[in-house]
Amino acid sequence: MAAPSWSETLAEALTAAYMNSGLLDQNRATLRAADEDVAQALAELRPVLRWTGNIRREYGYSGGTNTFGIFVESGRVNQTASINLIAEIVLYAGGRNKLGLDAAKEQVLATRAQLVAIEQQVLLRAAAAFMNIRRFAETTALRENNVRVIQQELRAARDRFEVGEVTRTDVALAEARLAQARAALAAAQGDLIVAGEEYLAAVGVKPRNLVNPRSLPKLPASVAEAKKQALYQHPELISQQHAVTAAELAILIAKGAKKPTVSLEGSYGVTENFDNSAYSRGGSITLGASGPIYSGGALDSSERQAVANRDAQRGRLHVVLAEIEQNVGQAYANLRVARANRTSFEEQVRAATVAFRGVREEAKLGARTTLDVLDAEQELLDARASLVGAQVDEAIASYQVLSSLGLLTAEALHLDVPSFDPSAYYNLVKKAPRNRSKQGAELDRVLKALGKE
Template sequence: MSGAAVSALLTFSGAAMATAETLADTLVAAYKHSGLLEQNRALLRAADEDVAQAVAALRPVINWSGEVVRNFGVNGGTSAFTGSFGTTGISSTTASINLIAELTLYNGGRNRLEIEAAKETVLATRAQLLAIEQEVLLRAVQAFMEVRRDLEIVALRRNNVRVITQELRAARDRFEVGEVTRTDVALAEARLSAAQSDLAAAEGELQISVEEYRAVTGQRPGTLQAPRSAPRLPGSQQVAETAAVRSHPEMVQARHDVAVGELSIRIAETAAKPTVTLSGRLGATEEFGERDYSRNGRIALEATGPIYQGGRLPSLVRQSMARRDAARGNLHVVRHQIRQNVGNAYARLGIAQSRISSTTDQVRASRVAFQGVREEATLGARTTLDVLDAEQELLDAQAALISAQVDQTIAAYSVLASIGELTAQSLRLNVPIYDPSDYYNLVKDSPAAKSKQGRDLDRVLRALGKE
């Protein structure tokens, strides 16, 4: 970002507060813009379809087949009447069509277990979507506050350059009349160069923050209004940890993953049980150019089951048990990770609050000191270096206060994220909340393409822009 661009952004940021963008506006923009949310919503719809496919396995399967066969060739042989050898050409064209239906009557409960496993996967994927939503919104909070931080730091750095420029001018004037030495002028010149370098670095950091904001929201920041209040948080860290372990999306996902593991074991065990199917077939065959035809039908009740498969079936069961155990281990890891995240978030919040209190006092004292030192310098009781040092201490204190205020807001929203409450619904954002059950309810019964429910599903897909 050029110096002119930074100047324009700073000027725009000083516009009337009536047109200011609030943190809520930024969160809304991030929620609507996020491709990551769109990606995971699509993955959730894919998981919903697994339920539909599992339900379909309980229903009859009806297929058709048809073929047209051309037979041709030559028969050769000796005639029984004449004793002579001769050949006869053969050719025929037949057409057949068949209707085949099959229904699984029993397979050890595998189909119903697969439906339950698919439902648990859907619930786990929904929780994953909420966790992604929290990541998107927390990133938006960080982007918003970082732009505000860097805007104020740039303003401080610019003011610092202006003040040191004035100090340098005063030092040169005093040098001309012999009140100070050349050393005082050189010190002021060195501090001005350092201040200009710090300003350039601050403008670079602002450019990075602006690009992050644009990546998160899809637009450049306007006038960003400071949050008027902090979000409401649980009364204590212990209460927050209890809530997080109970309802954090990552914890919910881990629990459903364990449930899927348990069902996978039972599904693997059904492979050793017999399968009973009922099948029916209707067919018709006709020969072109002839009066020959046939009509036939077949109904069969068939039972099959494994006897020996080289140890594959018990291996599948053991593999499912191992994956279930892995899911249980992950549940343990996630539980403690969530507790740690809550503790870390509260610790950062406490640090920021303490820094705000101390740096506020530091800014007040540094301002008084700077004003006093500058007055004393005009009377010859202080050197130019004393003034520059006091001004630098004031600048550092102001920058520390700005950073502490930004860190406090980010830490507060990090606490919300650590307990699973940083969602569009919990924050009551002014956006259409994505309801994952809408699509699920349309597909869970595996509707046919031409049914009313199937047509409703087509309309939903068109609304989503997927057709």
């Protein structure tokens, strides 16, 4: 964990995590796929124009007796080519096509909110990884200092043993404590390496000379106010609300499948014979209707399934509401505990520092043993390590509160990242543009910029 000459702040780490997140890229692509569902649903409301073409060769033989009683055999070959242009539009389908468009739009809104929830997960993981580097780096530094201090105590104990001031037991106690301190140092160094790997995975770069944040984010003063905000703006709740609406539309679509379908079809074709100059040209206009009479119970089953899915989504909505309130309450409780611990450990460090200095001076006068000094030094080390842990826990708890409120986003944190507009791609594809249209050309440029073509 060698530190270079420049430093990295928490905001810079969060920015890097946002920019390097494969999870965000994955879910942005998922959002684009949902946007395309809207384009495809819109296409169901438009006429379809298609063509068919074929070349046909007919051949065969026939035979029979003519009027003179002579058997005659003849062959025939007929070669034709035809091409047809067909236009078709569904005039009525029980409202299914329009409802399908509305349902696709609801799914887009749900996916957008889910993308914000994923963004919160990415940033919370990065914040925790940043703060844990501090936890284990400072713990490692404390362990290293502890080893140095005990080494000094061991040398002093050996010197005093040489002059007969202490016994061999005191020296052995110091040696045992030094071995314990070295083992603890090795464990702390291992924890720091593991934290560094987590930081690399969460942020996308190796940890540098991290600068501790000077302040923690501002939070609502009361839990009640925080819960009220969370129930208004949390992305998980917004996503689930749209999922419920989409499920309700699915019921209407299932009911519409029982209604008749009315379509209009027009065609025009040309057929020419290769063997002679014969040809035909013509077209037709057909107004058709169809509808189910008996489907083996499949349509009724689909409707019941849609109702069950709607009920499941409504139940999930109640679960999400309860989870959001619970998460807010737990986050504030964890924050209060961390703050209380920090205050307590600050006092413990102050008292342990005074005690250690006093015991060390008393040991020089022979009023304390080497074991007393080692115990006092260990208590001070433990208090300092606990204080660092409490400070880190307080910082992580603060960002957990932000996440529970739905405010742990790049926009809310004012991170220096390119602005992501979830509606930009949607606006390009919502009218289902063709590649050769003006909108299609603009869409091609966007996809090329995304590196998707």
